[in-house]
Amino acid sequence: MARVNSAASIEGYLSARMLARPRLRRVETPVETPAIGASLEPQVLEDLSEEKFVRFAEQDPARLVELIRSNSLLRPALLTFAAEAAGRIANTALVVGALLPLLGHADPVVREGAVYGLEPHLEASLEAREALRSMVAREPSPGVKAAVNDALAILD
Amino acid sequence: MVQRLVVRLGRRKTAWEKTDPREIADVEFQDRSTGGLDLRPSVYVITAEPADLRPLVVRVRAEHSASFMSPPRPVGTLEFNVDGATTAQLQPSAGETKFQYANSIHAELLLQSIDELLALIATLRLERDARAISVSGNDVLAYVDARQAANDPEWTAIVGPAGAEQGEWGAAVVSFRRKRDNAG
Numbered sequence: 001m002a003r004v005n006s007a008a009s010i011e012g013y014l015s016a017r018m019l020a021r022p023r024l025r026r027v028e029t030p031v032e033t034p035a036i037g038a039s040l041e042p043q044v045l046e047d048l049s050e051e052k053f054v055r056f057a058e059q060d061p062a063r064l065v066e067l068i069r070s071n072s073l074l075r076p077a078l079l080t081f082a083a084e085a086a087g088r089i090a091n092t093a094l095v096v097g098a099l100l101p102l103l104g105h106a107d108p109v110v111r112e113g114a115v116y117g118l119e120p121h122l123e124a125s126l127e128a129r130e131a132l133r134s135m136v137a138r139e140p141s142p143g144v145k146a147a148v149n150d151a152l153a154i155l156d
Numbered sequence: 157m158v159q160r161l162v163v164r165l166g167r168r169k170t171a172w173e174k175t176d177p178r179e180i181a182d183v184e185f186q187d188r189s190t191g192g193l194d195l196r197p198s199v200y201v202i203t204a205e206p207a208d209l210r211p212l213v214v215r216v217r218a219e220h221s222a223s224f225m226s227p228p229r230p231v232g233t234l235e236f237n238v239d240g241a242t243t244a245q246l247q248p249s250a251g252e253t254k255f256q257y258a259n260s261i262h263a264e265l266l267l268q269s270i271d272e273l274l275a276l277i278a279t280l281r282l283e284r285d286a287r288a289i290s291v292s293g294n295d296v297l298a299y300v301d302a303r304q305a306a307n308d309p310e311w312t313a314i315v316g317p318a319g320a321e322q323g324e325w326g327a328a329v330v331s332f333r334r335k336r337d338n339a340g
Contacts, residue, residue: 047191049188049191050191077179077182078191108170109170109183112169120227143172143234146169150232
């Protein structure tokens with residue numbers, strides 16, 4: 001994950017995405033097109049997005065869970081939306097099994113997304129509820145802590 | 157006196173805990189359909205008397221969430237007033253929500269480069285106290301309650317009439333409402 005989080009890879013990613021992005025509706029706007037960075041990550045070439053994660057959750061949940069479990073392939077800014085979309089999957093055991101490890105992710109953006117993904121399954125999963133309760137005291141991020149408290153408050 | 161907010165709705169509260177504008181951009185200005193950066197980010201232009209501004213931010217958040225949030229839930233979020241934070245042109249454009257009001261005030265910021273986006277984010281971080289607008293899940297839920305009680309046709313199309321909720325958002329609203337009432 002450190003490599004994905006490095007400033008160099010982020011800049012390479014940002015530049016590459018601006019070139020890769022379809023802009024059919026927006027051709028009238030002048031857009032700077034920086035050169036592709038040298039440190040392209042493999043996932044840059046795969047067109048993953050929040051909308052695609054939601055489609056996976058509805059049509060191919062196993063694919064979404066596979067992507068989440070191999071989370072080193074997704075940068076945190078995508079993994080957080082993949083985790084949230086997983087909340088749509090009906091199989092609570094599948095969702096909880098995929099998302100609980102993300103509660104320990106180094107990036108708070110990912111942990112926040114995991115909380116949102118777990119939220120629809122909290123009533124059905126004692127394991128998920130206990131995991132959230134146990135992380136409150138040690139959670140350093142105010143945003144994640146707020147999300148966890150919101151999720152738990154409506155259950156207690 | 158009428159005032160204006162140009163509201164960019166937030167995605168992740170934790171994104172704004174980061175210090176690197178590039179990392180914030182990657183989360184908060186990520187295109188939902190491509191996963192890439194959005195140099196024409198959606199905003200909502202709210203013009204109203206000062207006392208009405210915040211209720212309208214809640215309205216826009218509720219309408220936007222009910223149109224796009226998946227899985228559905230009334231949830232706390234961190235929005236930003238970007239008015240005056242960038243020199244980028246503001247271009248009205250048709251919104252794609254399920255609500256006439258939100259669509260009617262939708263616009264896009266025409267950012268010319270990644271650097272311009274990063275400068276905008278730097279300004280928002282610097283002026284966070286004046287520009288951040290926190291909306292709670294209960295704010296959204298209370299708004300939905302009121303619209304249902306008023307038999308608002310746009311809302312009843314999504315959540316169903318009061319007492320006969322339907323669909324994903326209807327089920328979510330019932331669940332959150334029950335939990336809120338139990339907690340309260």
